[in-house]
Amino acid sequence: MRSKIFVILQTVFLGMGLLVVIPSVNPTVPGNPGNPPPADAALQTTSKTNNQVAAKSQPKPLAIWECTTSWYGEDFDGKQTANGETYDMYADTAAHPTLPLGSIVRVVNTRNHRSQVVRINDRGPYVEGRELDVSYQVARKLGFDQHGLAKVRLELLKVPERPVTVHPGN
Numbered sequence: 001m002r003s004k005i006f007v008i009l010q011t012v013f014l015g016m017g018l019l020v021v022i023p024s025v026n027p028t029v030p031g032n033p034g035n036p037p038p039a040d041a042a043l044q045t046t047s048k049t050n051n052q053v054a055a056k057s058q059p060k061p062l063a064i065w066e067c068t069t070s071w072y073g074e075d076f077d078g079k080q081t082a083n084g085e086t087y088d089m090y091a092d093t094a095a096h097p098t099l100p101l102g103s104i105v106r107v108v109n110t111r112n113h114r115s116q117v118v119r120i121n122d123r124g125p126y127v128e129g130r131e132l133d134v135s136y137q138v139a140r141k142l143g144f145d146q147h148g149l150a151k152v153r154l155e156l157l158k159v160p161e162r163p164v165t166v167h168p169g170n
Contacts, residue, residue, distance in 0.1 A: 003128060061106070061155035069094075069107065069152045070125055071145065073136030081122035088135070095122035095133040102160035107134060108153040109142040116141045117157065 073089040081087050083101040094105065099120045108115040116138050125133040132154065136145060144150035 058106075059157050061157055062159065063156040064153060066110065066151065066153050067131035068129055068149055069132040069134055069144075070127070070130050070149050071134050071136055071139035072124070073139075083121045085121055087122065090137040091135055092116060092118045092138055093121045093135050094118040094138065095124035096120045096131065097123060097125075099156070100159055103156065104158035106155040106157055107132070107138065107142065108155065109144060110151045110153055112143050114142045 072095070076087050077089040079087050081093075082095070087093075094107070096103070096105075099105070101120055101122075103120040104117060105120060106115055106117050116134075118134060118138055122133070125131070130149075132152065134142070139145040139150075142150060142152070
C-alpha cells in the first residue's frame with residue numbers, strides 16, 4: 001500500500017514539476033523587452049574552441065533527475081507504441097509513464113557517462129522501481145544491454161508544444 005501511495009505522489013509531483021517547465025501557450029514576440037531569447041539562440045555559437053562549441057550546442061535541460069532504467073527489444077519490435085508509431089528496437093526512443101509523448105530527453109549512464117538523446121514515444125515501464133524503458137539500441141549505446149538495468153540521469157531537453165484546441169463556434 002505504501003509503495004502505491006509513493007508512486008502516486010511521485011507521479012503527482014513530477015506532473016506538477018512539468019507544469020512549471022512547460023512553455024506558455026501565449027506566443028512571444030522576439031525583440032520585446034522581457035521576452036526570452038528564441039529557442040534556437042542556445043545553438044548559435046561564436047566560440048573558437050571545440051569544447052566551447054560542444055558545451056554551447058547542447059541545450060540547457062529544463063529538469064534533471066536520476067532513476068533506474070531498463071530496455072525493451074525484440075518482444076515488442078513491430079508493435080504499436082502509445083503514440084501510434086510502430087516500435088523499432090533500433091530507434092533512439094524510450095517509454096516513460098508520465099512525460100508528454102514527444103518529449104526529448106538526454107539519458108546519461110551514471111556508471112560510464114555515456115549519453116544518448118531520445119524521444120519519448122511510448123508508456124511504461126510497468127515494473128515498480130523503474131521510471132524509463134529505452135530501446136535496445138539506446139541500451140547498447142549506453143553500455144547496459146548486457147546488464148538489463150542501469151542507474152541514469154535524465155535531462156529533460158524539450159517538451160512538445162501543447163496542441164491548439166479549436167472549439168467550433170468560437
